[in-house]
Amino acid sequence: MSGLTVTLQFSGGAELLFDKVKKREVELPALEKFLPQINKTDWSLRELLVWIKDNLLRERPELFLQGDSVRPGILVLINDSDWELYGELDYKIHNGDTIMFISTLHGG
């Protein structure tokens, strides 16, 4: 299976961890290539976070990730809806999806 194109958005201060870039389109490789050891073909959010960690998150990943998920306090929206309605880490990513990360940890 070939790769996917997804749009990633970072806001609420989360963009500060990603070179202040708020929106980027990324192409994900075939999952068998990226993570051959897990024997999966379909990208889920769980693997997307690993990809983000390896490719976008240059330093201090603990500010964005905790365990295999995002750090509590960072909201995730899948196509503008709360990921809690869509299985969170188990959500299967589709081509063209927009995944948004909003930090609530940066205050005001």
Next chain:
Amino acid sequence: MPVLCRTGCGKKAVLKRPKTGDALCKECFYHAFEAEIHYTITKGRLFNNGDSVAIAASGGKDSTVLAHVMKTLNQRYKYGLNLMLLSIDEGITGYRDDSLETVKQNRDDYEMPLKILSYKDLYGWTMDEIVAQIGRKNNCTFCGVFRRQALDRGAAMLNVKCIATGHNADDIAETVLMNVLRGDIARLKRCTSISTGSEGTIPRVKPLKYTYEKEIVMYAHYKKLVYFSTECVFAPNAYRGHARALLKDMEKIRPSCIMDIIYSGETMAVKEDITLPTQRICIRCKFVSSQEVCKACVLLEGLNKGLPRLGIGKSSKAKKMLEEYNAKQGHTTIKETMQYLDNNYTNIGNIENCLSNDKLCKSRVCKVSKNNTQLINISGKCNNGHCSGQCKNNQFSKDKENKSNTKINILLEQYELSETSNNVTVGPSHANILNATDLDNLYPDQDEDSCSGTCGKMGSMQIGF
């Protein structure tokens, strides 16, 4: 397969409410979110018809959403409130100037008058200048202490009935947790109250007290409200950071824990003999204070004396600094130095002194004081040089005889030079001890706004600076 709105409206749900677990569509979420805040306002009787209310606006998510919702509810339910925005400009380049732009946007969007008060005007120092003096480490002491007082002063200028702040449920739960972790029982009782303010101060109310942070952020996102998010450029309070992280971890497992912690704080019985420090008037700036000299004045004293760490940090450090200062001034003991400071201290702070010198003091500090906010030129000499240092020196020698040992001892205490004040033990008297190392302890309700930025909330989120 989209999840449908729980209300049966037929629309697609967009979020799961942390408070109830309900999946709601955008419109039903807005309705629930606003209705709950309206309920909080009416049940807590936060406002009266005709009140002028200042919304403490930082440009961040909480105050932006607060301003939006207050405007909406004021119109929808005819509260009859005269709403305005009050912002504090700490003078932090690149941080506050950006967020003030956001506040100005709020002003235009919500058609509310905006008052911006700067540290420079009030205290003669910007945070940038303070940073230059003191380094980054203890800045939050200044920004927390000054900010709290600045809001009170601003509210007095605007002649408002109360100040509405954007503290949300997560903030309050965090404060409850912090007070429990510190054994600060006296403050525990107060920190959950929806309206705080003792005699002589302008009450602060928290319309978002029961509103989850997640919902505030989602509301701002869906409503496309523009807010400013950044971390405070100054060092966070590590202890609070851990408390926040713990809370967020627990919230993930059981979202209701936020409300449960607030409920615990509200209903916890507190022994009668545990009291907060009583409010009085700072003898220097005449503003409400729990100490004889308010913390802002102590900090300013240090800054203006070139001893910026006075009043913060470990007392042993302050002692060392004073010793160095001694050496410079030719004093040999701390007591002598304190006498010197004491002398200055009795001379300054009187606006008449400044004027009686027949030199018009043109510093903006003094202008502010004419606005009847009782602010005085605390250092006794104006920063812009219009007021010659003479007046200070004159009075210095005049008053030299008037000192007493008692006063010095009080001052020693005031400047936290007694080692005991550093080792706070848990107990009824806890609340009466000003713990020099704990910046959140400076004022009774201060926990909630320890810093103008978010450093108090940030924990290890601190990045990039």
